[in-house]
Amino acid sequence: xxxxxxxxxxxxxxxxxxxxxxxxxxxxxxxxxxxxxxxxxxxxxxxxxxxxxxxxxxxxxxxxxxxxxxxxxxxxxxxxxxxxxxxxxxxxxxxxxxxxxxxxxxxxxxxxxxxxxxxxxxxxxxxxxxxxxxxxxxxxxxxxxxxxxxxxxxxxxxxxxxxxxxxxxxxxxxxxxxxxxxxxxxxxxxxxxxxxxxxxxxxxxxxxxxxxxxxxxxxxxxxxxxxxxxxxxxxxxxxxxxxxxxxxxxxxxxxxxxxxxx
Numbered sequence: 001x002x003x004x005x006x007x008x009x010x011x012x013x014x015x016x017x018x019x020x021x022x023x024x025x026x027x028x029x030x031x032x033x034x035x036x037x038x039x040x041x042x043x044x045x046x047x048x049x050x051x052x053x054x055x056x057x058x059x060x061x062x063x064x065x066x067x068x069x070x071x072x073x074x075x076x077x078x079x080x081x082x083x084x085x086x087x088x089x090x091x092x093x094x095x096x097x098x099x100x101x102x103x104x105x106x107x108x109x110x111x112x113x114x115x116x117x118x119x120x121x122x123x124x125x126x127x128x129x130x131x132x133x134x135x136x137x138x139x140x141x142x143x144x145x146x147x148x149x150x151x152x153x154x155x156x157x158x159x160x161x162x163x164x165x166x167x168x169x170x171x172x173x174x175x176x177x178x179x180x181x182x183x184x185x186x187x188x189x190x191x192x193x194x195x196x197x198x199x200x201x202x203x204x205x206x207x208x209x210x211x212x213x214x215x216x217x218x219x220x221x222x223x224x225x226x227x228x229x230x231x232x233x234x235x236x237x238x239x240x241x242x243x244x245x246x247x248x249x250x251x252x253x254x255x256x257x258x259x260x261x262x
């Protein structure tokens with residue numbers, strides 16, 4: 001296979017991409033990958049200033065546009081869709097990364113924690129797909145489907161170490177919802193897949209490393225390392241490119257074996 005053919009196989013240049021929760025962490029890493037790959041990338045976050053700053057920094061290497069949005073309500077999802085429709089005729093790739101977590105002992109676990117987590121992680125994912133469905137279908141063709149990539153977690157199929165009841169349940173729900181949507185949207189030329197990260201070096205993990213030490217956190221991970229930005233970017237670009245056009249309904253663990261063979 002020639003170099004140009006390989007570039008075409010894994011390329012995302014010219015695509016319109018939306019990444020929620022794109023101002024930091026996993027969302028920012030994935031958005032950066034799309035920007036550098038030549039996609040026109042929109043990032044969304046609740047914190048408008050943080051979103052604008054992240055977009056400005058990423059735009060040095062390509063096209064990146066910030067749109068502040070609260071995706072915990074259906075109104076917020078519809079508002080984001082309307083603002084995108086004012087700028088674009090279609091969306092090639094939607095990455096649902098926006099999420100939240102709630103940790104509390106079982107005896108004290110609050111109902112508000114369940115509401116907060118499910119509103120963002122599950123309902124927000126569903127209603128943003130619903131709100132952008134017309135734009136996704138407009139981008140779809142039999143050989144080059146529109147793509148929805150939902151960010152799940154190994155916590156959705158592995159019992160977590162911490163008391164994150166609503167979070168792990170919400171990610172399991174995202175996994176099942178994605179499979180359901182994959183079947184429903186396949187005739188419309190829209191694929192739906194999940195990336196399920198393992199232990200990623202987020203701000204929260206860095207705090208855990210400081211308290212427990214990296215060695216103890218790495219002990220149960222077969223590959224003996226944490227998930228890095230490039231691991232997640234590579235998975236997202238595969239699913240969004242021609243190389244991943246026949247993949248739908250998949251849950252792709254990017255976890256160094258932690259949740260799958262650990």
